[in-house]
Amino acid sequence: MKQDKIIQIALTIVALSAISSLVLITVFVFKEGLPIILRVGAKDFFLSGDWYPGEGKFGIMNMIIGSLAVTAGAIIIGAVFGLGCAVVLTQFAPRQLVVILKPAIEVLAGIPSVVYGFIGVVVLVPLVREYLGGPGLSILTSSIVLGIMVLPTITSISVDVIQAVPKSYRDGAIALGATRWQTTHMVILKAAKSGILAAFILGMGRAIGETMAVIMVAGNALELPHSILDPVRTLTSNIALEMGYAAGEHRQALFATGVTLFVIIMILNTIALTISRRSAGKAAKK
Amino acid sequence: MDSKIEVRNLNLYYDTFHAVKDVTMSVKPQSITAIIGPSGCGKSTLLRCFNRMNDLVEGSRISGQILFNGQDIYNSSMDLTQLRRKVGMVFQRPNPFPLSVFENVAFGRRVHGLPKGSETQMAVEKSLCATGLWDELKDKLNMSALSLSAEQQQRLCISRLLAIEPEVLLMDEPCSALDPIATGNIEDLMKELAINYTIVIVTHNMQQAARVSEQTALFWLGELVEYDSTVRIFENPSKKQTEDYVTGRFG
Structure with missing residues (x-):
């Protein structure tokens, strides 16, 4: 009985640590990244292609396009084959x-x-x-x-x-x-x-x-x-290429790039989950 | 022609298992022939030879002949697509495709490249009428076939066959997933269909064989024990084994 209790508590802590690291990462990335998006303005951040960190210009549109283009091509090839x-x-x-x-x-x-x-x-x-x-x-x-x-x-x-x-x-x-x-x-x-x-x-x-x-x-x-x-440069490449020497606003802008990526991937995963749940539901009804 | 399907010295092996042993029998056109016997006696296996569905089973081998309209269906020149169009099959569990009611019935016509448009529409209506589904479903043709009741699904599976104008309907325990009322309805349908089609039904339900069929064959461990008119089999069989089986003394 007592042993069960201990194991249960231990397992709960282990399980929570996985979830809490997810929460921590999310909070950290958003905390670091969101302010710069707000400061620059969402329009200038997402819809401008001017990425000149030295001059305080942080437009990631070209990288969003790069990521989407590369992914679209990959998925066409991956889907067919x-x-x-x-x-x-x-x-x-x-x-x-x-x-x-x-x-x-x-x-x-x-x-x-x-x-x-x-x-x-x-x-x-x-x-x-x-x-x-x-x-x-x-x-x-x-x-x-x-x-x-x-x-x-x-x-x-x-x-x-x-x-x-x-x-x-x-x-x-x-x-x-x-x-x-x-x-x-x-x-x-x-x-x-x-x-x-x-x-x-x-x-x-x-x-x-x-x-x-x-x-x-x-x-x-x-x-x-x-x-x-x-x-092209993709969102992921941008972070990896520049993180070594980025500081201040530049560093924050890289986090904001991460936020963008995070949101895109979340949306994709949610869509995938919804679709597969719906099909599983259909199969169960049958 | 006095026989639609003729089986001559048929043997079937699954790897080393001898599932059908030297069976010779013939199936009369426009009638219902029942194949009965205990589970595992080879009755479904034999049925699946008539449209060569056993070809899909790895390790199955066959010897002997099956003539359909006088043609050996195991001859290498046999066109399987055409054979299966003429010899349709209804399965134990209703298996409509996950498509609409209309698409299910039209499926066979698409597969065989039959004319589309109004001709397909007419064929679908006619096939659904023939199984008594038209009045229930005429306004729901776009509904998914999976949302129908079990009985409706089984009727739909029969309609699906009728739409490509088969000659023979093979039914592999078609009522085993249905309740008694639905079973009665499907049996009535079979009798109606037997006016135009040749039906071979495999059933483990002896009463069902007695109710619907004109001829009955009893199988036992892969062998054909006795094959005669249903009345003879159930009332005056010539073999002791048949009598014991149909009176429920064994099996």
Whole structure:
């Protein structure tokens, strides 16, 4: 009895420490970042592209655009290949192949991001520069690198979601004479739609938060990009690049960049959660 | 033609398990044939041979022949899509797709590339009428099929088949997820459908076989014990084993 009580209290403290560190981080980031947004004015902070910390100009619009552009590209690449992988793994590949392919894709998640960035710089950047033009360090290159990095997330969640579709749907469609492909896209993917969408959004969250690989391949220029071959700086890169020498208002502006990122990721996660809850609710009703 | 489906010396193995043993029987057109027997006797397995659904089971092997309209369906030139269009299947648990009522019924037509537009609309109406769903659902065609009652779902699954004009309906314990009243309604529907379609029903419910079918086959451990008119099977079977089973003395 007494022992139970002690363990219970100990576990509660451990559980609370995780939550409290989240609360502390949130409070700290907002406390450091919000004042400068208010001082500069939300309009000048979010809607101006002039980032000259030395002159007190803190406009992060170009970086917001950079982050969104790189993430959008990554998610397009990740969605096409990740969903493709998931469909092949669940519907078409013989079991022996699945046993090899699925762990291989999951290993991708374990490669450190600096390695992705390094391969991007050494292999991808020269290829893009030579065949497509521009400096090579660009939105496109970053999108490709990030797209590959989010593949494991999108693939493994999609595989789970597709496998959770009741087998009876597949049987029903096959028994009506549908081919495997018809069964897949007319029934199974429709049934798994909301879960797959949640996988994309979680992938997006990963892509927008990634820093190291992006710093290495995005070029980090402060100008507004005009094509996907132009270099950009993302919100995460901005923090990582400048935090070493930032002080005073400049430091606060970096925290404000973090606040922006924080809010964007929160919104994405909330959307993903809502979608997957709704689909879980539907499944429970069935 | 006096037989719609003809089974000749059919054997089926799941890996090393001999699930169907040397079965020979024929199914009369425009009638209801019941396959009865205890669980695991191979009756569902046999049914799933008629539209080659066993192909999906890894490790299943088959020998012998099944003729549908005189054609060997296990011949390599058999078009499975066409076979399954002609030989439809109703499952144990109603399995409408997570689509609207209309989309469910129109599904088969899309799969087979049949004309769209007004022709599909007519086909959907006709199929829903044939299963008695039209009056209940004509204003709710866009509703999700998953929100229907179990009986409505099973009727919808039958409508879904009728929309592609099959010849044979295979029913794998179609009432086992339904209450007695819904079961009675589906049985009435089967009798109506048997005027135009050939129906093969697998059931573990002997009363159901006695109520709806014209012929009954009793299976036991993968073997066909006896196959005759339902009246004979239930009133005057020629084998002791059949008599024991239908009178409930074993099994």
